[in-house]
Amino acid sequence: MENSKSAQTRELVLQTALGMFRSRGFAKTTMRGIAAEAGVSLGSAYYYFASKDELILELYRESVAEQRVRASEAMAGVVPLADRLRAAMDAGIDALTPYHAFGSGFLGSALPPSSAVNPFGEASAEIRLEAEAIFAEAIEGAKVPANLRSDLPQLLWLGYMGVVLFWVYDRSQGQWRTRTLINGAAPLIARTLSLARLPVARGLVEDALTLMAKVRP
Amino acid sequence: MENSKSAQTRELVLQTALGMFRSRGFAKTTMRGIAAEAGVSLGSAYYYFASKDELILELYRESVAEQRVRASEAMAGVVPLADRLRAAMDAGIDALTPYHAFGSGFLGSALPPSSAVNPFGEASAEIRLEAEAIFAEAIEGAKVPANLRSDLPQLLWLGYMGVVLFWVYDRSQGQWRTRTLINGAAPLIARTLSLARLPVARGLVEDALTLMAKVRP
């Protein structure tokens, strides 16, 4: 970690911003407010972060890092695939929970392809790889069709993005619906993977993979 | 259709806006620009549309209506499920194509749950029902597991939303990747539905449906 004056200021602005996001929400937090609370000028905040969106990229980065740590811990010594998948997804939602109230607003900035922040885009490629690595770790040691092995982490991450989308819209107490979804989906995925190895499904899986390859940019 | 002076003005503003969205993109089109081009004052535009987002809701409405018409035409006399699904999805992308260039920007306004415009929300419930009806029509006459019948249109619509998301990010010439995806996904879905009727998969499907019910708001 850089320790220069500059890096300290950057960190101060960032942490002030994330704190205000948590307590006040994304939309209600203004760049002027962040700057004032951090004790710097508006222009200074923009010196370190080119846009309000870019602060989200940092949030995304931190949350994935936290997910990875939590997931590794939770998966240690756990063998059944369903449980490992559940651990990976729960860890992600755990890491995001402080932001649920404003997750709504963040989505609007995060998803447009134009935005530098969107999870499928260029700027977040590095973070996405780390997120996929979590799912790669989750399927380690699991019996998985050989032809699926390499694509599976990406597929699981994609599915997990769907879970996150669900979570963003989830208005239930403590987002228990999302937890229920994860609890149910994890074993379903595991069983679907078993099914995928059966002869009846092989052709289907084969074609799906071919399609994915054709369609990938 | 209302024909009063008021309704005419509303329509003028709306069509001016949609036209500018198509030619200039969503972000680059300003409310002031719309008002000026339509020959009304800024305040007047806001009298008819509470926000810029609300103009998107109208776009969404019009595009679904067009999708329905196109889909019905394309499905007339077509029997195989895969072909009917393809027609339904292609019709949707056809209707959206004029907006592809700005689809990116529109996504940011459309997806946040806070927005009145998000496709899963309250305000668009009516439109969503119409969209689901398209897929209900698509599976008419198809052999489908009985327990899936009622949920399937919604599931297909959800999958189609995924396709739209893909389309928004699709930078390929004329979005051929999206077309390839549809061409491949439609038969895959049909075959998966066949597979779902087999004993090996019945338990899986049963559990998935139970999970959906538990998790639905």
Place this chain on the structure above:
DNA sequence: CTCAGCTGTTGAACGTGTTCAAAAACCGTG
């Protein structure tokens, strides 16, 4: 030490979406 160049900092200014109080146009009723 000097001072040129780089790194950080500042707040004014711009264009935006949105709000609102006031004015204008319209309408039905006497």
Place this chain on the structure above:
DNA sequence: CACGGTTTTTGAACACGTTCAACAGCTGAG
């Protein structure tokens, strides 16, 4: 026509994200 009430129109005003030219502070070569 007159006039009260409603609908429609208007543009000024506000807060915001973002840009930018100017300024200050620092650092290292001479």
